[in-house]
Amino acid sequence: MRSVNPVARLLAAAVIACALVLSVDWVSALTALVLELPLIVLLGVRLRPLLVRGAVIAFAAALTALTNLLYGEPRGTVHWHFLLINVSDGSIELAVAMFLRIMAIALPAVVFFADMQPTELADGLGQVLRLPARFVIGALAGLRMVGLLRQDWQYLGYARRARGVADHARLRRFAGQAFALLVFALRRGTKLATAMEARGFGAHRTRTWARPSPFGAAEVALIAAGVGIAAAAIAVSVAAGTWVFIGAR
Structure with a gap:
């Protein structure tokens, strides 16, 4: 991971995030999350830091999902109702989608930027x-x-x-x-x-730069992997019929 240019990490994470915010459905988020895990492993991320950061992200995602579960828009069968709380099929689906979406967006961002040095990022932004x-x-x-x-x-x-x-x-x-x-x-x-x-x-x-910021095959491969994950997530969601453009629902 340290050998990959920070700009490539930034672009790869941005491509995945942009694709996932276009729709609020659980299929695209789950597809992206499943494809991200092998990529993270291939980049040489150690297991323990990955589990620790993943647990923190999962906790934050669970809190967001709980809010959507209890106070989401009621749709379909209502399973439990109490004052402003409505647990329905629609709120359950939305809660699952939000949990997976936060995991799929935040996990690569946290992993990619965990050991990034501000100076290296500045060199990449200026030179690349x-x-x-x-x-x-x-x-x-x-x-x-x-x-x-x-x-x-x-x-x-x-x-x-x-x-x-x-x-x-x-x-x-x-x-x-x-x-x-x-x-x-x-x-x-x-x-x-x-x-x-x-x-x-x-x-x-x-202006000249004291430290070169190389951008080669590894960086291109990482960005291509991000584009592939984003395209696969959208394609699988459209094929499954769950793709709903944000704001259309």
């Missing part, structure tokens, strides 16, 4: 997709700065506690500390933008 260097590097710098917010928050808490202003009124303390963090982040962002401009980061026409 030819996105503007100013935008790509600016987004990368901002993303790298987000990781410092937690440390800044901790240091601000230490400083306020040392001055004796953090021992009471927790709500007011939180609001004041949050405002201080916002001011500190704006100042740091302004200094970073000025430093990047001074070093020529805005000269996108003459």
Whole structure:
């Protein structure tokens, strides 16, 4: 997985997701999910991380499916009714479809992006997709700065506690500390933008990249696999007669 260009992973996951959001049916979602598992195994994803991440996604999908099961549009035979709760054939079908759809969309996205480095993604966006260097590097710098917010928050808490202003009124303390963090982040962002401009980061026409972002046969094969999974999911659903374009129901 680490040897595959992040842009290829992004495109493969996006193709599958776009195909699955076109219809709310369980056949296309199940087909895509069944075809995704061998692909994930072929990419060398370890079993334990896959099971852990899959369990988290399954839990979130189950909560969404439960909501659709209890409060979905009643259609067909109503099996249980209580106040606003209606469990019917239509709500059961919708709950199953939503569970499988979330699994089929989220699982490859989480697996593909689990070990992705922001710098590698930025290199791929700039060199492979030819996105503007100013935008790509600016987004990368901002993303790298987000990781410092937690440390800044901790240091601000230490400083306020040392001055004796953090021992009471927790709500007011939180609001004041949050405002201080916002001011500190704006100042740091302004200094970073000025430093990047001074070093020529805005000269996108003459920009070169320190690290190459190769895009070869493995990347093309991964994108082709994503297109194949999306096409197979739609074809099987249409053949089974369950394809319903979103919004048509």
